[in-house]
Amino acid sequence: MPGTMLAMNETLTIARLGARGDGIAETPTGQVFVPYTLPGETVRVVRDGERGQLVEIIAPAQSRIAAICPLFTRCGGCAAQHMAPGLYSEWKRQQVVTALGRAGIEAPVAEIVDAHGAGRRRVTFHARREGIGMLVGFMQARSHDLIAVEACPVLAPGLVRAPAVAQLLANRLGGSNKPLDLQITASDGGLDVDIRGHGPAGDKLRLSLTEAAERLDLARLAMHGEIIVERRPPLQRMGKASVAPASGGFLQATVTGEETIAALVLAALPKAKHVADLFAGCGPFSFRLAERMKVLAVESDKAAILALTRAAGATQGLKPIAAEVRDLFRRPLLEHELNGFDAVVLDPPRAGAEAQAKRLAASKLGTVVYVSCDAGTFARDAAILIAGGYALEGVTPVDQFRYSAHIELVGVFRRPKKY
The missing domain is CATH 3.40.50.150 (Vaccinia Virus protein VP39)
Structure with missing residues (x-):
């Protein structure tokens, strides 16, 4: 197409950080945004217009630190694990x-x-059919593809079972061949799960999900906000009050x-x-x-x-x-x-x-x-x-x-x- 720049390999110096955490390089042809780079770094990138894909860090910044998660840069959930605390803040x-x-x-x-604090108390997993099974995880960085996640270091301890719970529930729902979102919240009563994307559940599926909730010891399981089973109130402490939020509520x-x-x-x-x-x-x-x-x-x-x-x-x-x-x-x-x-x-x-x-x-x-x-x-x-x-x-x-x-x-x- 006229005006479209072909991808090319370039060496750039990062000037500053953008709002999304991308490093920004100033070039004669305009700004280039390079994810996972830091101010002061010299980097080699594959450039495509104003976007740059990091190939090599030639000269790292002193503010670069090691990421805490092996999926960082592949998983789209985190943008800034490579930033030292001062730069990050x-x-x-x-x-x-x-x-x-x-x-x-x-x-x-x-x-x-x-x-x-102790970490995020809510997480949403995405589930898609891949071959004969269901792939459950997070979106890859800047992509609609999924990456499997067995653990996430930013989640609260109450969500340590969340990836396994999401996988089992997705397996129960795989017959629909629909993309699913499984929102899991840690509560005082246990895990509170709301499933989106499947549509209404018939009697057979409701029974299967109720059995799954028992097996997984869930506090509550809902689909599109409609409660399938509530075994314990999924309470959240708010001052002196103990509140059971609506399923999937803010x-x-x-x-x-x-x-x-x-x-x-x-x-x-x-x-x-x-x-x-x-x-x-x-x-x-x-x-x-x-x-x-x-x-x-x-x-x-x-x-x-x-x-x-x-x-x-x-x-x-x-x-x-x-x-x-x-x-x-x-x-x-x-x-x-x-x-x-x-x-x-x-x-x-x-x-x-x-x-x-x-x-x-x-x-x-x-x-x-x-x-x-x-x-x-x-x-x-x-x-x-x-x-x-x-x-x-x-x-x-x-x-x-x-x-x-x-x-x-x-x-x-x-x-x-x-x-």
């Missing part, structure tokens, strides 16, 4: 600084908080991550007495907030709100928690509703909370604590809040996705006292 922090800068925002950005990636973010949220609200928790999920912040103040929890997912209200009814020593099912993208809380609270906490998905930010900007609410998993949409929404009279007091990056390019953050916005 600054790379992640810089993502937040860069996103704010692009939005024209100047605000203090704290050092990154390590919230990996959870923070690590226990330490959830605790760290919640502590930052609470620290920003020392005097609040009545708070709205928007995009509340099943209550990771609501329950901790309710130890000190009244809470309205708002979430579009009915199953999440049901899990929250059930746990709230069974938990002693909390201030009142009211709950509302509401799509905050289509029906954000309006100014007259917001003005009745001391503060708002919001933790939207990656798309951010643009509609709600506009209503907050038009309100007289004094404090907004914004938890985000996407620095770009956070910066967009932060600009809306700042234009509406808020000051961004500071941002704290929180790393609960170790070795990946993902970063969480907590931003605190306050209005001047005249409001």
Whole structure:
């Protein structure tokens, strides 16, 4: 095709890291992105346009360290096992600084908080038929092909059996010849599994899966969120509450991550007495907030709100928690509703909370604590809040996705006292 560059072998010097963790080299014909390389390194690559495949590290950087997993560079789950801790932390922090800068925002950005803890408590395995058997594993780097995984060093100890469990369940479902996703979560009651991609289960399959759940000693097994069998409640501790989230429902990636973010949220609200928790999920912040103040929890997912209200009814020593099912993208809380609270906490998905930010900007609410998993949409929404009279007091990056390019953050916005 006209304009397409043919693959060629080149020697490059890496200038800096990109947002995805790729090394970036500047050349007369433009930038070249080379995965698994570091600033200052001289490397030989096979180049295809702006992408480079690493062939050889001619001169390694001092910030290069040995990976902890033998599958690193083949498995697509981790991007940064080769980075020394100092470089790694600054790379992640810089993502937040860069996103704010692009939005024209100047605000203090704290050092990154390590919230990996014991490891990730949830993992998704993919399963595909390969010949006469089912191949179960993770996606290969920059590919839709699978790589078998027997163990993963970033997972919490409660998931040590997860690869074997995923393989056995995939074998039971192999007759459908459909690609499957098996989400496995470590809970206080044991492994909680939700299978996607198969479609409805008939009576024969339900019986087979129930037998498998017994054999594997699972807490709960579901397909597309529909429970096949629940042998024990798959409880997650959230402050004083023990919550059984909806099957496949949202959870923070690590226990330490959830605790760290919640502590930052609470620290920003020392005097609040009545708070709205928007995009509340099943209550990771609501329950901790309710130890000190009244809470309205708002979430579009009915199953999440049901899990929250059930746990709230069974938990002693909390201030009142009211709950509302509401799509905050289509029906954000309006100014007259917001003005009745001391503060708002919001933790939207990656798309951010643009509609709600506009209503907050038009309100007289004094404090907004914004938890985000996407620095770009956070910066967009932060600009809306700042234009509406808020000051961004500071941002704290929180790393609960170790070795990946993902970063969480907590931003605190306050209005001047005249409001």
